[in-house]
Amino acid sequence: QSGLTQPPSASGTPGQTVTISCSGSSSNIGSNAVNWYQRLPGTAPKFLIYRNNQRPSGVPDRFSGSRSGTSASLAISGLQSEDEADYYCEAWDDSLRGPVFGGGTKLTVL
């Protein structure tokens, strides 16, 4: 059972901007940075966003993250077919003394 809440699915057409939300609590998102991961079909999860809005080297600037209060979001602009994947948020939880994940959002590019 996941500590963070994400919508199970999202969709958009090529070129659109899609936003995926991630809701938590004061013990995780409310006090710690949020990270995001992308899992393309049949591949290992890939590190996408760290410290709420930072992109690792090689991640296109079409991907952006933000955090406000106990929620966070991932925005994908200029949607492309290769963006079709599962997306997961993650944050450190002070009560658990460990990381917690969202349940994942399956993004479909129509």
Next chain:
Amino acid sequence: QVQLRESGPGLVKPSQTLSLTCTVSGASITSGNYYWSWIRQPAGKGLEWIGRVYTDGSTYYSPSLKSRVTISIDTSNNQFSLRLNSLSAADTAVYYCARGLSPFDPWGQGSLVTVSS
């Protein structure tokens, strides 16, 4: 670049112990002062962090699994391992190894473990 690969049996019987190994290539497991973690995902459910080991062998486990988990590190073979005992069907999942501890990067491809008689 650093790559991780999980290995171990795909089928384990209930009440038995699961043993998985993560082999790290492309860098020494002791370089960079990283934590090394295990994460799992049951079918249709979200990701769950299991625990982590540091290069000095120190460990920390998720409270929900703490009584059944052991994670160890073998620096001579550039590997770290997971043991989970008293298995039940609820432990059926894809098990991932990863470098780091929030965030995690990179991840292994994952190893499907089915608990069934």
